[in-house]
Every structure is written in C-alpha cells, then in structure tokens.
Amino acid sequence: MPGPIFVAIDTPKLDTAQNLAVAVRAHAGGLKLGLEFFNAQGSDGVMRLKERGLPIFLDLKLHDIPNTVGKAVEAIAPLRPRILTVHAAGGLDMLRAAKAAAPDITKVVAVTMLTSLDQPDLDRAGIKGTPADFVDRMADLSREAGLDGIVCSGLEVKAMREKWPDGHLVVPGVRPAGGGELADQKRVVTPHEAMENGASVLVIGRPITGAEDPKAAIAAIDASI
Template sequence: MNPIFVAIDTPDIDRALDMAEAVRAYAGGLKLGLEFFSAQGPEGVRRVAALGLPIFLDLKLHDIPNTVAKAVEALAPLAPAILTVHAIGGQEMLGAAKRAAPPATKVVAVTLLTSLDAGDLVDLGIARSPADQVGRLAWIARDAGLDGIVCSGAEVAKAKSAWPEGFFVVPGIRPAGAEVADQKRVVTPARALEDGASVLVIGRPITAAADPSAVIAEIAASLKTEVIE
C-alpha cells in the first residue's frame, strides 16, 4: 500500500481536482477535510473520488453516540477508505461509529491534534504528557473496536508497540527542510514509516509547492530508497 495521502485543504472544487490530478501518479490517496466538505459536500467528494484514488474523509466527528452513528450512516454511500472521529468522544461513541461504518472503511480516532503540545494540554487542564494522552486515548479506541488512531510521529512508535495490529495515520509530516507552519509535533516521512505509521498525511509541503507533482515524486522516491537501504 502506498502510504502517501495528500491533504487537499481547499474549499474550491476546481483547485481540488487540479491538485488531485497533479499528484495522482504518486499518491496512495487523498485526504478531504472539513474545509472542503463544508463547501462542496458529498457531491464534491464524489467528484474527487472519481479520479480513482482512495479517499480519507477527515471530518473528526464528535457528538453523542446516536448522532455520530447517524452521521456515519449518511456518509456510508461515499465509501471512504478512512474516516475520522474524535477519541475524546468516548468508548460508546467510538463503538457506535465503527458499527455504523461500511466494512471496508477504516474508522480511526483522532487522539491529539498536531497543533497542540504539552503547554496546550496544561491550558486544557490535562495533566498528562502528549505521549501519555495519546496512549490513553489509543487504549479507548482499541477497546471500542476501532481500526486505529491518528497521532503525530512523535507518538506512533509507542502506539505501534502497544497495538501491533493497529492502523496508524500520521499527519504533521514534513520533509527535511520544509516549513513547520502551525504544526508543533512533526517528523519526516521516512522516520514516521520506520516508527510504524500506516498512512502519511502530507499537505502544504506538496500542495503549496510550485510543482506539486515533482515534490511528491521526490518524497515517494526517498521512501523507496529508505526501504531498499
């Protein structure tokens, strides 16, 4: 499985389609999030999916169990390869989401946003370190029957060790030398894979580049070289 999923973060359908076309030769899939879905809805997802790449629908659902289950049922016709819910919603909500999802859809729980760090957790009244918070929520997700979690590269090795069969989506991926922007816990693509990532979510380093196709080709080549070595 090609682990590179490109984050198409735009409300504009034409830009989304152009970007998807530019990266399709090297991408394993495309991530569509709230920005895109709020503007384009299910029909926009269908148009992007028609290009033939798996879709990671990153909506981070979080509500009472019945509401989340109904939302997942409503999204089922889109057949996303991956769908996100918030781990903080609790075990009952997570289980309801998984039961409502199509069998082929991997439901993964967002643990701690990569824009947050230890200081942010203190502000939120959480006394755990980021790694401990991710670990705690990973256990809840596993017990609820989910396929895996979303976590940063800083936590994926520990999560993989505790949950060998888990599916680990790692955002905040930055090739060496790339701008970090608003991400606080980032790693390189090769390091994330080495530590146990199943999927690498890469956005702005590719989509904001002058030549997105060349950038993703370079990333893909670097990962193949890493495997060979």
C-alpha cells in the same frame, strides 16, 4: 491498502482539488478531504474527486453524542471512504457507534491529540500528563471500542506500533527534511522517520499542495521513504 501518502487537499474549490488530484495520483495513496472541502462541496464534491481514481480519506473528526455520530456515519456511508476520522475524546460509546455504522471498506480511526497541540496546550486545558500519556490513553480507548486504528503524531507512533501491532496508524504533521515552515503544526517528523517508526499512512498537505510543482514534490517525498 494503497501507498502510504494521502495528500491533504485543503481547499474549498473543486477545480483546484481536481487539478491537485491529477498532479499527485501517480505517487499518492489517496486524497484526504477535511472540513474545508467537505463543508464547501459536500458529498457531490467527494464523488467528483473519487472519479479521479484515488481512495478518499474523509477527515471529518466527528465528535458528538453516540447517536448523532452514528447517524452522521450512516449518512456518509454511501461515499465509502477508505478512512474516516472521529475524536477519541468522544468516549467509548461514541467510538463504538461510529464503527458500527461504517461500511466494511472504511477504516475508522480516532484522533488522539491534534498535532497543532503540545504540552502547554494540555496544561492550559487541565489535562494531566504528557502528550505521550494522553495519546496512550486515547489509543487504549479506541482499541477497546473496536476501531481500526488511531491518528497520532510521528513522535508517538513508534510506541503505538509496539502497543498495537496490527493497528492502522495515521500520522499527520509530516514535513520533509528542510521542508520549510511548520505553520500551525507543533509535533512533526519527516516522512522517512514516520515510516521507520511504524506509520501506516502519512498525511502530507502543504509541502505538496503548496509546491510550485506538486507532482515533483510528491515524487521526491515518495522516493525518500
């Protein structure tokens, strides 16, 4: 796998995404493209960004019945993403269908609990236990399904690395020390902490893409880890 920093390109605009890709490519391990970009630009936009030479992480968080998710993964398989996300809460059969339909190059990882959620959110949803408990259950389900790894916050990644030594552990909600506002993120750590605790991949967006100089911002983060 490439370096650990995948830059979250959260924009619907292709030209903006391409400019960011050029700015960060010396230090980025890849580009994370989510629903905002994919819904606006589709597969053609993904292919245009692949031309910039960086691996693509398709963060689509697929979550539906097993047949639908399997067919969706088949549809995007020609894009050959390096990483693809599904929701662990979709269940064992759905996770297995996603993995079976993915190309060999693609690591299918399951989102355990969004980093925009915390304990009160679980309580409101009627989910018993702590965020760590829930992540632990979703990790067990994902591993049983044969997935490559999970997405979890930096608060859980150390325990997940101990549980899943060879798992591909993706950590979003990463903010540099003194990195400013958390926006919609609630469970965050610094890049150094996440890597020290066993992260395979760091997903970092606004501290880089919203910086006055994205190239300098990612260089500084890269140096910190």
